[in-house]
Amino acid sequence: MxxxxxxxxxxxxxxxxxxxxxxxxxxxxxxxxxxxxxxxxxxxxxxxxxxxxxxxxxxxxxxxxxxxxxxxxxYPRPSVLPASITDRARARWLEEYADTRLHELLGPGLFFERLVKPGMMGKPCNEALVQRTIKTQLPAEQDYLEQQVPAAGFFFAEGLGLADISVAGVFLNASYAGYQVDPARWPRLAAYLQRVWQAPAIQRRMPDETPIVEMLKSRA
Ligand SMILES: N[C@@H](CCC(=O)N[C@@H](CS)C(=O)NCC(=O)O)C(=O)O
Known part of the structure; x- marks a missing residue:
C-alpha cells in the first residue's frame, strides 16, 4: 500500500x-x-x-x-532529528513552538486573513488584525528566533531537519501573504529562512504549492 x-x-x-x-x-x-x-x-x-x-x-x-x-x-535514515539527546529535545521544542505560537500568529493572524479569506471565502481581509499581529505580537517571537537560529546552515550540524522544516514552513505561508521578516532588524532570521526555503525537500513541494498561491493571490 x-x-x-x-x-x-x-x-x-x-x-x-x-x-x-x-x-x-x-x-x-x-x-x-x-x-x-x-x-x-x-x-x-x-x-x-x-x-x-x-x-x-x-x-x-x-x-x-x-x-x-x-x-x-x-524510516530512520536519513534522520530528521539530530544525533544527541539534548539536540533532539531542542528540535522537538522548536517543532512545538512553530506548530503553536508561530502558527497562531503567521497562520490565522496573517496567511488566513490576507489570502484564504479573500481568495477562498470571498470575505475581506481584516488588515487591522494583521497589522496588530505584525506590530505587537511577532516582534517578540522574532527576537527570540534571532537568538536561536544559526548564522550559517541549519539548526543542527546534521543538516536540514524537523526543526528547520517546522519553523521555516510557517514563515513560508506568511511570505505568500506578502510578509517578510525585516532583514535590518532580524538579519540572521531573515537569511536563515531564505536558506531553508531553498532546501531540496522544500523546493520539491513548490510545483504543488505555487499554482495555489497564484490562484489565491489573483482572487484576493
Ligand atoms: N496539531 C495538528 C494541527 C493541524 C491543524 O490545525 N490543521 C489545520 C489546517 S492548517 C486544520 O485542519 N484546521 C481545521 C480545524 O481546526 O478544524 C497537527 O500538527 O497536525
Whole structure:
C-alpha cells in the first residue's frame, strides 16, 4: 500500500509531513482533503477533522507531529532529528513552538486573513488584525528566533531537519501573504529562512504549492 497523506499543500502541518517524506525520499500520494472534512471515512482517521492524516500498510494516523515521529521510526535514515539527546529535545521544542505560537500568529493572524479569506471565502481581509499581529505580537517571537537560529546552515550540524522544516514552513505561508521578516532588524532570521526555503525537500513541494498561491493571490 502507498503512503497516503490527506490534506492540502499549503497547510504548514501538511507541508511538514510532505517535506519529511521528500527528505527521506519516501514515495507518497497527497489526497486532497480540506480542513474540517466531516465525512465519516475521514473522521475514522482523524476524529477532529484536521489535516494532515496519514495511512500506509501498517497504520492510520492523525497529527503532523505523530506522523513525523512514526516516519522517523519506520524510516530512520536519513534522520530528521539530530544525533544527541539534548539536540533532539531542542528540535522537538522548536517543532512545538512553530506548530503553536508561530502558527497562531503567521497562520490565522496573517496567511488566513490576507489570502484564504479573500481568495477562498470571498470575505475581506481584516488588515487591522494583521497589522496588530505584525506590530505587537511577532516582534517578540522574532527576537527570540534571532537568538536561536544559526548564522550559517541549519539548526543542527546534521543538516536540514524537523526543526528547520517546522519553523521555516510557517514563515513560508506568511511570505505568500506578502510578509517578510525585516532583514535590518532580524538579519540572521531573515537569511536563515531564505536558506531553508531553498532546501531540496522544500523546493520539491513548490510545483504543488505555487499554482495555489497564484490562484489565491489573483482572487484576493
Ligand atoms: N496539531 C495538528 C494541527 C493541524 C491543524 O490545525 N490543521 C489545520 C489546517 S492548517 C486544520 O485542519 N484546521 C481545521 C480545524 O481546526 O478544524 C497537527 O500538527 O497536525
Amino acid at each position: 502507498a503512503n497516503i497523506v490527506y490534506g492540502v499543500p499549503l497547510s504548514p502541518f501538511v507541508r511538514k509531513v510532505l517535506a519529511v517524506l521528500e527528505h527521506k525520499a519516501i514515495p507518497y500520494q497527497l489526497k486532497s482533503t480540506l480542513p474540517g472534512d466531516a465525512s465519516a471515512g475521514y473522521r475514522r482517521m482523524h476524529p477532529l477533522g484536521k489535516i494532515p492524516a496519514f495511512a500506509d500498510d501498517w497504520v492510520m494516523l492523525a497529527d503532523s507531529s505523530v506522523i513525523v515521529a512514526y516516519l522517523e521510526e519506520r
